[in-house]
Amino acid sequence: MDKLKLRASIQAARAAIPDGARHAASTQIRESLLDQPWVQMAGLVACYWSTGAEPATHGLVLALWKHGATVILPVLRDDNDLDWAVYDGPDTLAPGRFGIMEPIDTRRGVDAVRTAALVIVPALAVDRSTGVRLGRGGGSYDRALARVGPNVPTVALLHEGELLDGVPAEPHDLPVRYAATPEGIFRTGTAGPA
Known part of the structure; x- marks a missing residue:
């Protein structure tokens, strides 16, 4: 199946x-992630603010922030690259391009993701x-x-x-190195759970 058909089918x-x-x-995805030591120890987390039918990240972002992690969220640039800004609570977001919520904090640049200890990204599917x-x-x-560096967990x-x-x-x-689903967290390239 080609990408367009697969995207349409999943959406x-x-x-x-x-x-x-x-x-x-x-909720299951959030709790599974928060149980992982490599998530708990990540001081700087790059995540995203979910939209539509994506697995919701709002509770995850809030939980990471409340547990002391610095969370950076993407800001979509005109060239479709991602700038990053710090999330500092629910009141620090505003609609950006396409209505997606973005932090109102100072933009940190496209390379800010290089400093993240954990990177969480959206996807429609992942190859096991x-x-x-x-x-x-x-x-x-x-x-x-x-x-992102080769040893940074990407999920x-x-x-x-x-x-x-x-x-x-x-x-x-x-x-990505991991896929988080309601059934658990799976390391890609292996047969089972992480």
């Missing part, structure tokens, strides 16, 4: 998830064996992932059934 499946089930799944993620097609997160948040045995990939598509 349709996500739209059909009832709100209650979506909320429960997001390679870690290649299927995004929405803009390339923003592939550019950000290219700036894509997925709904059930979105960790797949095969995702179409192009040379610019970059892998």
